[in-house]
Amino acid sequence: MSPNAARRARRSRFGAPLPTSFFDRPTEWVARDLLGAILSCHANGTVTNGRIVEVEAYLGPDDPACHAAVGITKRNRHLHGPPGTAYVYRIYGMHWCVNAVTREVGHGSAVLIRALEVVDGLETARERRRGVVRDRDLANGPGKVCQALGITGVHDGLRLERGSLQLRKGAPVSDDDVMVSPRIGISKAIDWPLRYFVRGSANVSRPPQRLEEWPLATVPKALRPSS
DNA sequence: ATCCGGATCGCCT
């Protein structure tokens, strides 16, 4: 795909890239508002787009589950970059995970993109996720998101407002369709309610059965992330 | 120099 064709593919169906000001807000707000947004990756000559249905907030050095809790290192240096930066890291030796950096420079907070619905480049995503039978399983987990969209370490530190990895405005998700739960796969701060996902989405990752979850509407208004 | 555990996934039972 030529650069012009890639630009057209992105403009055809979706809104503008989210501006830096979108990311320069409390991380819980950014996380909640990323539901419904479009993650767009141009890799190996093809654009793949996905509608985000599940995210987690990681709240900087004082959040024991956040990579910033160990300070600034070579691995996590872009987590401490300006809002709107991509932080991509390898986990368990074999998977990539992608985050959007939030708040002010050096805060060390970010939103992990955990699941999405592939809405463009479906054939490419299926090839990358060879062996997967159902489309709903293409990107229902953070490692799968990166594999389906072709996101790797080369995207670490890129700005999400432009370039080969972008976050773009999509159809907003109303409070009534947002669910909240603790985060998945961590061993510290295991009860912090910082996972947000779209109610009823078939593309959400399958958490442990006993994981508690609540409608966002039941969260007291003062504590509710909303724009 | 060595050890440990991880923001996971897919296959097995």
Next chain:
DNA sequence: GGCGATCCGGATG
């Protein structure tokens, strides 16, 4: 639900 794959950052000696 259990487990192996597979590798690196960070901590410890």
